[in-house]
Amino acid sequence: MQAHERLLAALDGYPRLPLAEYPTPLEPLPRLSRELGRPVYIKRDDQIGPGLGGNKTRKLEYLLADARQRGARKVATFGGLQSNHARLTAAAARQLGLEPHLLYFARRPARMTGNLLLNELLGAQMHFIPFGGGGDASMTLEQTIRLVRIVAWAILGRHYFIPVGGHSWRGCLGYVRAAVEIDCQARALGIERASLVVAVGSGGTLAGLMAGLALTGSPLGLLGIDVGKLWKAFPPTIGRLAEELCRRLGQPQTFDARQVPLIERTYAGPSYGVPSQAASAAIRRLAQSEGILLDPIYTGKAFAGMLDLCRRGALPADQPLIFLHTGGLPALFAA
Ligand SMILES: Cc1ncc(COP(=O)(O)O)c(C=O)c1O
The missing domain is CATH 3.40.50.1100 (Rossmann fold)
Structure with a gap:
């Protein structure tokens, strides 16, 4: 845990105004786990405030x-x-x-x-x-x-x-800190390896997690699912941000574009902000199996991607899944 302490000390070097209670829960999804034949967990960053909250x-x-x-x-x-x-x-x-x-x-x-x-x-x-x-x-x-x-x-x-x-190095320090939190919670639950899946819009959450998991030496594998076809040359942008985070935290690392664990476009549906059929089905599936709501623009698409990758055997079969719920529920009420 020395790496965790060193990283938290470096993070404490930057001013921060806590706006919520941490850690957010890391909960098992028992019915979905049975359906998928492997343990599935959800990290509840949707439960962070203020103003209906989110990542x-x-x-x-x-x-x-x-x-x-x-x-x-x-x-x-x-x-x-x-x-x-x-x-x-x-x-x-x-x-x-x-x-x-x-x-x-x-x-x-x-x-x-x-x-x-x-x-x-x-x-x-x-x-x-x-x-x-x-x-x-x-x-x-x-x-x-x-x-x-x-x-x-x-x-x-x-x-x-x-x-x-x-999307800036300063903002994304928040997800470096979250990576430490998730790694500690996973260890406490006895999870040795797992795929951590997250929705990607501006890529900062992914970049922060990449930097944080690398600097803690975490065994968790990371996968970002693009929800929007929004940016030109997106993987290099995310890699540069992860590099800058490590540099600002005094432990330089390089991440070239090929090391950025991002699935671009496949699960983005018609376009950013327009729900896909797969996302709508994924929202209903999680709601009806576990009583947890996802949103149609970010987490619904990412969850649909995770289910599809699981079905196609593209995520290591012997490992649990951890889905990072990043919030976004107000969009469920958007006309
Ligand atoms: C609910 C939700 N999930 C995921 C994301 C993606 O986060 P990021 O922009 O850091 O990629 C966003 C914002 O874009 C969001 O609002």
Whole structure:
């Protein structure tokens, strides 16, 4: 456990404002395990608050601590219309007395549903810009972030800018910390090896876990399932972020694009934000076997991918599965 302690000490070198209770539960799924013929667990990051929560809270704990230290009054971020990250940024900003601004590169919808409705309740200022904004695989994620940063400055003036999905080394320290948590919980349950499966949107959760599992020497295998066909040259972007995380934590490692455990496109369905039939079926299957709800945009697609890979024998048959539930449930109520 020396590696864990060393890593936690390095993480403690960066300011963080805890916004939730940890560890989140790592629960067995007994009926699904029987159906699949192997142990299946779920890591409940959907149970993290505030404002109906999800994975982005772990990133915001580092980002908003930095915003506070810099004396920011306004925080701004951007995403797709049903961005959980944007809604969570609004909720966490309110919890800390900051003013949330959310940029959407789309027309203002006639009806505010799902995450947009929650943003309204949180009093977030939503700015709808009906062009640009990336996310159609014509630009890299880094290019998109650079461009939107300029637009945000032009609209808002002085503010603390958070990239889409909290995709930055500072935000993703949250998932390095989560990797330590998951590795410790898996060991405590006697899980020696397992496949840890996660939905991938901006890739920061995956990058944080890659860095964290590598630096703890964890035996857990990691697999990211892309939900959106969103970015050009995505694996190198994720590899670079994982490298930067390790460097910032004082233990440099290299991750070239081939080492990024990402299945691109296969399970993304028609496009980002549009549910696939397989995702809808996966949502019903988990709901009806275990009483746990997934969302149609991220976790439903990733869970469908995990079930399909399992069926096709593409995940080591002798190992348990751990599904990281990253939240996103407000999208179930989006029209
Ligand atoms: C519910 C949910 N799951 C997974 C993800 C993917 O996380 P990341 O953007 O870090 O890849 C997101 C955000 O994009 C999300 O909102």
